Amino acid sequence: MVALSTVLVLLLGVQKALEPMSLGLAQAVRELGPISGWRCAQSEAYVYDPRRERGDSTLLDDPPEAALTAVAPNAIAERVEVNLRGGETVVWSRLSPEADGGPQRVYVLSPGRMQAVTFEYFNSKGTLCMAHLGQWQIVAEHALG
Numbered sequence: 001m002v003a004l005s006t007v008l009v010l011l012l013g014v015q016k017a018l019e020p021m022s023l024g025l026a027q028a029v030r031e032l033g034p035i036s037g038w039r040c041a042q043s044e045a046y047v048y049d050p051r052r053e054r055g056d057s058t059l060l061d062d063p064p065e066a067a068l069t070a071v072a073p074n075a076i077a078e079r080v081e082v083n084l085r086g087g088e089t090v091v092w093s094r095l096s097p098e099a100d101g102g103p104q105r106v107y108v109l110s111p112g113r114m115q116a117v118t119f120e121y122f123n124s125k126g127t128l129c130m131a132h133l134g135q136w137q138i139v140a141e142h143a144l145g
Contacts, residue, residue: 023119023120024041024119024126024128025037025038025041025042026119027117027118027119027128028040028041028117028119028128028129029041031117031131032058032059032117032131033058035056035058036056036058036059036131039056039059039084039129040059040084040117040128040129040131041128041129043084044083044084044085045081045082045083045084046059046081046082046084047079047080047081047082048079048080049078049079049080050063050065050077050078050079050080051076051077051078055080055082058131058132059082059084059129059131059132059133060082060132060133060134061113061132061133061134062133062134062135062136063080064080064082064089064091064109064133064136065077065080065091065093066136067091067107067109067136067137067138068091068093068107068138071107071138071141072093072095072105074095074096075093075094075095075096075105076093076094076095076096077091077092077093078092078093078094078104079091079092080092082133084129084130084131085127085129085130086130087110087111087114087130087133088108088109088110089108089109089110089111089133089136090106090107090108090109091106091107091109092104092105092106093105093106093107103143103144104143104144105141105142105143105144106141106142106144107138107140107141108138108139108140108141108142109136109137109138109139110136110137110139111130111133111134111135111136111137112134112135112136112137113132113133113134113135114130114131114132114133114134115130115131115132116129116130116131117129117130117131
């Protein structure tokens, strides 16, 4: 009975390891490392606060918030939301207190460079995420409030 239970557990583990998402996670971790690979395979959005932390340098070759300095040198980026499936990115910002604060502004950015992280599952190939995003270009700007 114990042998049968062990065989069933092993078979279920092999089946789980052959599922597309498990294979995708393994491929992402192999290409991007454990933390970036997990973000790539498990989440469509990657969000961070550039006032408190740096963006994932494996997923982002260039920080998206740096693109704001050319158009709004007094802006302080408060939140960055990167779509890892397509690369579209939103940066929420506000003018620095020295520049009178002002209303919150949202910038929509598009990467000029990105690399697809893919995996193969039997005879089909799938894209997990986009990584190494860089050369950001602002495609839209909106004032809030």
